[in-house]
Amino acid sequence: MLSALRSYLLPIIKLYLLGVKVLLVQLFSRRFMLPAMPRQDGKVAIVTGGARGIGYEVVRHMARLGAHVIIGGRNEQEGLAAIRKICEEYKEAKVEFMKLDLASLQSVHQFVQRFKEQDLQLNILVNNAGVMLVPEGHTEDGFELHFGVNYLGHFLLTWLLLDTLKKSGKCGHFSRVVNVSSSAHHLGEIRINDLNSSKSYSAHAAYCHSKLAQLLFSSHLHQQLEHGGFPLSSCAVDPGIVDTALYRHLWTPLCLAHRIIARLLYKTPSEGAATVLYAALSPDLEGEYGGDFWANGQREMTTPTTFDPKLQLSLWGTSLQLLGLQ
Numbered sequence: 001m002l003s004a005l006r007s008y009l010l011p012i013i014k015l016y017l018l019g020v021k022v023l024l025v026q027l028f029s030r031r032f033m034l035p036a037m038p039r040q041d042g043k044v045a046i047v048t049g050g051a052r053g054i055g056y057e058v059v060r061h062m063a064r065l066g067a068h069v070i071i072g073g074r075n076e077q078e079g080l081a082a083i084r085k086i087c088e089e090y091k092e093a094k095v096e097f098m099k100l101d102l103a104s105l106q107s108v109h110q111f112v113q114r115f116k117e118q119d120l121q122l123n124i125l126v127n128n129a130g131v132m133l134v135p136e137g138h139t140e141d142g143f144e145l146h147f148g149v150n151y152l153g154h155f156l157l158t159w160l161l162l163d164t165l166k167k168s169g170k171c172g173h174f175s176r177v178v179n180v181s182s183s184a185h186h187l188g189e190i191r192i193n194d195l196n197s198s199k200s201y202s203a204h205a206a207y208c209h210s211k212l213a214q215l216l217f218s219s220h221l222h223q224q225l226e227h228g229g230f231p232l233s234s235c236a237v238d239p240g241i242v243d244t245a246l247y248r249h250l251w252t253p254l255c256l257a258h259r260i261i262a263r264l265l266y267k268t269p270s271e272g273a274a275t276v277l278y279a280a281l282s283p284d285l286e287g288e289y290g291g292d293f294w295a296n297g298q299r300e301m302t303t304p305t306t307f308d309p310k311l312q313l314s315l316w317g318t319s320l321q322l323l324g325l326q
Contacts, residue, residue: 083096
């Protein structure tokens, strides 16, 4: 009983303490302002979860720069509303919505098939969509929700689009994969034999685990691309603590106080999108300068676990097996 209580409460305490620490650092640091980015005419980008929050701001900015942007999301009405809003602001914007449910491997396959039927290139993939602190549950395919949506769904999406991303890149204009992670990865742990957190479940711990998995994937993918000499890079980004709907599953007594604190102290979605856009668009990050983990417009150190080659390879291989890719 005591052990179960500890396994439930400890991740909550750790995550909230980390949140306070990160927020204080964020408040007393100069916020990164996205410099002017070059035009993106002729480029094609996919942004998951691009209908609201950080994703919407990423789509909006890319569209303003002339990119053809595809929003991948579950809610078609929300996606079409976002498109209307962007097109009202930028008459020439090229934005479209395609149904994508990352909690369904079938939906991911269907999304990629529909995209490839358009015979478009793909220069930028922003894996932005995610869930946080959702009640215990499983995806359509039986995976724990945080692991399945935040990590495994994006793993499959990226894997299925790799050939198009590679073909679309060229020297001096690499294609890019940008994985939106979180400082919560510092508290994550990868248990290869229990990736579904079935032995002892904590929504707070599961979220941290999924964000660490994203970083391991991002780093290993970048290494593989470098070794293969492909004109494609992969990196991970921490947008900071941002006022979005991601926090709607917070512990109920905290929700009201959180809404007030968020409006006063958190970054706006536009500010949160700045580093994501920098990683996706900046000419300074071409080729070997890509990769790594970015926060507030600069490279950040992550936990040593992130660079563990054995763990990276083990997670990569296990993910391929889970997805039936080998």
